[in-house]
Amino acid sequence: MSDLPAPVTRDDVLAAQDRISGRVRRTPVLAPVGDDPVWLKLEHLQVCGVFKTRGAFNRQLAGLERGEIGDAGIVVASGGNAGLAQAYAARELGIRATVFVPETAPAVKVARIESYGATVRRAGREYAEAHAAAVDFGDVEGAAFAHAYDQPDVVAGAGTLAEELLADEPGTDTIVVAVGGGGLYAGVAAAARGRARVVAVEPELAPTLHAAVAAGRPVDVAVSGVAADSLGARRAGGLAVAAAQAEAPVSVLVGEDAIVEARSRLWRDVRIASEHGAATAYAALLSGAYSLAPGERVAVVVCGANTDLATL
Structure with a gap:
């Protein structure tokens, strides 16, 4: 649509990477064990415990x-x-x-x-x-x-984690990210465009990007659920919708039980203390909302750890 902003580009992401170098952590990628084809980008270890830094x-x-x-x-x-x-x-x-x-x-x-x-x-x-x-x-x-998610500088900064991921694991076929307002998705899409598929995962109770893609523009949706404290934007940002129109993501929804189980599994199996929003991406794989193709190499972004540890 003509009233959408131009999507952020990889050049914007590379400029952001230079600008913030030395001020943020280059977060590690956890390799799979055995036959598991899923890598985890441990962005919850970022300064402040969240990719938004x-x-x-x-x-x-x-x-x-x-x-x-x-x-x-x-x-x-x-x-x-x-x-x-x-x-x-x-x-x-x-x-x-x-x-x-x-x-x-x-x-x-x-x-x-x-x-x-x-x-x-x-x-x-x-x-x-x-x-x-x-x-x-x-x-x-x-x-x-400073917008929480729908500003070019903010989106480009978020995309730097995908630059790191694809440099560390260049064989990555697919990057799975959680979506609230869509800033992380838009940044990852900019960095990965033409290099890796992006799967955009949202809670069923907060389907902002899903609704926007269907409508062709940002639209308001009702938001609630366990992940609403971090994925609770009422509408997707224009930059996220522009990114989706530039190269359509695989857009999937996951239920409350799947999110809770994914967060529990991240803690129980990997000792990652994630917030519900950060576990939403992982929930897509555990629940089968996104099914891997044979030989597909998938990286899941664990994007935040600002949670009440007493609830794990």
Whole structure:
């Protein structure tokens, strides 16, 4: 559609990789054991425990280069992880940060955001309401807006994990990612386009990209479920939809039980403490929502670990 933004490109991702080098971790890839053809990209080991740290640094560093960020700093709306990453990056770069979160944001994430020196403000019960409040704040105070998932700098930063993955495991056929607003998917798609297939996995109770692909544009959907704290965007971003139109992903949905079981299996079998949203990608394989072809080499991105360990 003509009103969609141009998709992020691999050149954008490579520029982001250069920009954030030395500020984020190059996370390892866990090789399979025996006949298991599934690799795990351990992005939950990223600084702040989430892939969003990559996009946060890229957004703020690029914003500083362009002269967009002044004394008011940056403002972001987040269910938790984007705010955490932006707050950390802002502290490291000496930038003021204000983070708007829904009233339902997990206390463990809010406490960590505040520990990085950011000001936290609560607004509404869903991400969309916190987003509107953050935009208003930016307009009034002059803070530069950092989108949680639908900004070229943020998307390009997320894509750097796929660059690492494909450099470490160039024989990868398929990369499986969880989708909320679609920033991770759009970045991975940009980096992998023409090199690896992308499988976009969403909870049945938050099918934002699935609905957008069907409609040909971002549309609002109702969101709920165990993964809503990290995959709870009400609509997919325009950059994610543009990426899907540039090269259609394999789009699958998984149920609540499958997500819970995948998270449990990651802990029980691999000792990975993931959040439900991060386990959603793995759930597609365990549940059979995505079936591997003979000889297919698949990498699953475990994208976040900011969870309550007492619930494992």
